[in-house]
Amino acid sequence: MPTWIGQAVRHGIVTSRYPAEPASEAEVPPTGRPPVAVKGSKLLPAGASLCPVGAISDRAVDRGRCIRCARCLPGGFEFRGPVESATRTRTGLVTGEPSPAAPEPTPPLAALSRSVHVFLVDAGSCNACNLEVLALANPFYDSQRLGVFFTNSPRHADVLLVVGVPTEEMVEPLRRAYDALPAPKAVVAVGVCAISGGAFAGTPGLHDALDQLVPVDVYVPGCPPAPVHVLDGLLRVVGRGRKAEGA
Amino acid sequence: MIESSELPARRPGTGGTHPELALAYAADDGSFAVYNDYSAGRAVFRPRSETPPPPEVAATWRRTRDGGQVRPVAPADPVEGYGLFTFPYGPISMGVPESGRFDVRTYGERILALVPVAGYKSRRILASVCGQTVPDAALRIERLAGNFSAAHATAFLSAAESAAGASVPRGELWVRALAQELQRVYNHVHVIARVAEAASQNVGTAQTQALAEEMLRVQGSVFGHRWLFGALLPAGPRRRLDAGDRRDLSNVLRRHAATFDRLWELFLGSRTFVDRIQSTGTVTPSLAKEWGAVGPTLRACGVPWDDRLRVPTSPYTDLFLDLPQESGGDALARLLVRAHEVRASFLLIEQLLDRWTTTPEALEAPAPPVAPSRALGRVESPSGDLVYDVTLSGDRVASIGMRSASQANFPLFARGLRDGVFTDFHFAWESFGLVFSEVDG
Ligand code: SF4
Ligand code: SF4
Numbered sequence: 090m091p092t093w094i095g096q097a098v099r100h101g102i103v104t105s106r107y108p109a110e111p112a113s114e115a116e117v118p119p120t121g122r123p124p125v126a127v128k129g130s131k132l133l134p135a136g137a138s139l140c141p142v143g144a145i146s147d148r149a150v151d152r153g154r155c156i157r158c159a160r161c162l163p164g165g166f167e168f169r170g171p172v173e174s175a176t177r178t179r180t181g182l183v184t185g186e187p188s189p190a191a192p193e194p195t196p197p198l199a200a201l202s203r204s205v206h207v208f209l210v211d212a213g214s215c216n217a218c219n220l221e222v223l224a225l226a227n228p229f230y231d232s233q234r235l236g237v238f239f240t241n242s243p244r245h246a247d248v249l250l251v252v253g254v255p256t257e258e259m260v261e262p263l264r265r266a267y268d269a270l271p272a273p274k275a276v277v278a279v280g281v282c283a284i285s286g287g288a289f290a291g292t293p294g295l296h297d298a299l300d301q302l303v304p305v306d307v308y309v310p311g312c313p314p315a316p317v318h319v320l321d322g323l324l325r326v327v328g329r330g331r332k333a334e335g336a
Numbered sequence: 337m338i339e340s341s342e343l344p345a346r347r348p349g350t351g352g353t354h355p356e357l358a359l360a361y362a363a364d365d366g367s368f369a370v371y372n373d374y375s376a377g378r379a380v381f382r383p384r385s386e387t388p389p390p391p392e393v394a395a396t397w398r399r400t401r402d403g404g405q406v407r408p409v410a411p412a413d414p415v416e417g418y419g420l421f422t423f424p425y426g427p428i429s430m431g432v433p434e435s436g437r438f439d440v441r442t443y444g445e446r447i448l449a450l451v452p453v454a455g456y457k458s459r460r461i462l463a464s465v466c467g468q469t470v471p472d473a474a475l476r477i478e479r480l481a482g483n484f485s486a487a488h489a490t491a492f493l494s495a496a497e498s499a500a501g502a503s504v505p506r507g508e509l510w511v512r513a514l515a516q517e518l519q520r521v522y523n524h525v526h527v528i529a530r531v532a533e534a535a536s537q538n539v540g541t542a543q544t545q546a547l548a549e550e551m552l553r554v555q556g557s558v559f560g561h562r563w564l565f566g567a568l569l570p571a572g573p574r575r576r577l578d579a580g581d582r583r584d585l586s587n588v589l590r591r592h593a594a595t596f597d598r599l600w601e602l603f604l605g606s607r608t609f610v611d612r613i614q615s616t617g618t619v620t621p622s623l624a625k626e627w628g629a630v631g632p633t634l635r636a637c638g639v640p641w642d643d644r645l646r647v648p649t650s651p652y653t654d655l656f657l658d659l660p661q662e663s664g665g666d667a668l669a670r671l672l673v674r675a676h677e678v679r680a681s682f683l684l685i686e687q688l689l690d691r692w693t694t695t696p697e698a699l700e701a702p703a704p705p706v707a708p709s710r711a712l713g714r715v716e717s718p719s720g721d722l723v724y725d726v727t728l729s730g731d732r733v734a735s736i737g738m739r740s741a742s743q744a745n746f747p748l749f750a751r752g753l754r755d756g757v758f759t760d761f762h763f764a765w766e767s768f769g770l771v772f773s774e775v776d777g
Contacts (some may be wrong), residue, residue, distance in 0.1 A: 092602070
């Protein structure tokens with residue numbers, strides 16, 4: 090007679106050790122790392138002309154724009170950037186040489202240093218970012234173990250997590266949700282759509298940058314970011330993010 | 337419990353037209369329409385001169401090219417009665433992670449009518465890809481609905497290839513089929529997890545969510561991207577599909593298939609679960625044909641239509657597909673269909689991996705265009721029939737139309753919830769597998 094308990098034992102789900110340990114290869118596929126210029130590649134700077142979203146300038150990659158399309162790989166780039174790439178500033182997302190970004194100081198936002206209650210707003214996403222955020226609740230990530238909770242009401246939240254490129258139609262609902270959060274509050278922009286418009290940058294009727302509409306405290310690049318990236322971004326709000334590897 | 341005689345009067349004449357055959361796709365400019373002939377089991381193509389699409393049906397499906405219009409995506413369903421009010425739910429609503437609105441007519445307990453309102457998250461994708469090259473446009477199209485990316489990419493690319501008269505290497509067609517079947521498994525498993533969550537099946541939800549995560553990891557390891565973005569495009573991330581990789585993949589999937597079978601057996605053994613979803617969000621066969629339901633929603637009311645069988649393309653023409661069919665039309669029937677389809681897709685993948693093409697470079701001719709430089713691409717997405725209508729000018733997109741499974745099924749979701757109670761909402765919503773981004777474009 091099969092039972093749920095028997096099934097649970099047999100299945101043997103291994104909960105992520107992130108962030109106590111680095112993210113595993115299973116948790117971060119190749120495109121989960123931002124591209125960086127290959128050291129000494131003669132191809133450079135051919136990558137810039139291959140990038141469909143203008144994320145490359147010379148040897149620097151703007152992770153806030155990169156949609157991980159892989160077109161720059163033949164132009165001397167590799168998906169070998171640091172897993173931890175969420176930042177507290179927009180400019181921090183621009184990486185230069187293959188060395189990872191300098192770790193940023195991450196002071197916790199006042200009064201938010203224990204657990205975070207997160208309210209998700211979709212401002213115009215493809216749904217993949219939404220699903221990666223929701224995946225934090227699955228037993229592999231179990232974000233509650235780290236004090237990250239999702240709430241159904243903005244009034245019970247201290248973090249507004251926004252995915253998608255803000256459409257004209259979502260500006261008002263987005264502002265209302267922001268206003269409904271009690272202070273102190275933080276805004277986390279998840280995915281390049283919310284950071285720069287991503288693949289849709291420059292489309293009339295869309296707002297390319299969420300931080301032009303509401304103040305953004307943490308930027309989580311990726312298209313979409315994997316659950317560990319989202320976790321990293323949320324932990325950065327409370328100053329518990331992992332330091333970038335090699336930093 | 338309210339007796340039906342106490343229910344408010346419904347105005348007559350709002351049940352929609354009764355076309356003999358429901359539309360699969362009506363071109364934006366009205367130049368042609370594709371009908372599904374359910375009794376004959378084939379698709380019928382009709383140029384403009386013949387029967388025009390029934391306006392009420394076509395209106396809910398036709399694309400607004402410029403986007404950004406907040407609009408109902410199901411026909412009005414006016415009910416009148418004392419004390420009735422309209423309760424708008426959304427666009428940011430609890431429990432539905434995407435932005436969209438539901439206008440609910442109620443007097444507090446029952447949902448007397450429900451009209452979904454979309455357009456809040458319109459990214460103007462169809463308008464913005466006009467003028468772009470096919471590979472550039474594909475980057476946006478695959479992001480039209482992230483969890484159906486393989487279906488959108490395949491439908492768009494095959495339409496563009498037909499329009500250009502360009503042959504495709506057989507290997508690419510196999511890779512597209514593999515990507516689509518993997519994504520179908522992910523989506524069905526995800527839908528089952530969402531319904532289980534709504535039914536408070538805590539342990540079952542966690543186990544099923546874990547399996548969905550496993551599928552995303554499989555996609556990540558084979559195609560380099562958890563959502564298959566770029567996976568079907570020429571310059572995408574590196575694929576891992578050589579003989580050894582295929583053997584590994586087949587072993588991993590065999591394990592996941594066995595896990596799924598055990599999970600599903602446990603769900604079916606849970607009375608509370610089965611009782612909760614039975615008779616929820618029921619779609620009758622006549623409603624399904626009338627409004628042109630697609631995918632698991634259609635197959636759950638006894639209509640055995642699947643593009644993989646009815647308008648098959650290579651390699652589906654050479655594969656065995658065990659097509660499920662249920663007759664209940666409710667959330668339970670839709671889940672039974674999905675569960676069966678998970679197994680069928682695992683079986684399709686096994687066939688693909690076993691008989692992997694030995695001539696990947698061989699060119700296959702595209703389907704014929706419908707007009708010079710204009711062609712349709714049609715695939716069975718996880719939620720059903722997806723159609724792209726692409727006109728090229730040189731190597732660029734001149735104009736584009738699209739009809740997604742969610743567009744087709746939204747009216748059925750609305751009708752299915754009519755006269756239900758509020759607690760039915762989430763079961764019904766999740767069981768249809770609707771995606772707002774696919775409606776907004
Ligand atoms: S992966 Fe694509 S988007 Fe990112 S930098 Fe390279 S070319 Fe640009
Ligand atoms: S960032 Fe990428 S994954 Fe996220 S919503 Fe935008 S297109 Fe989708």
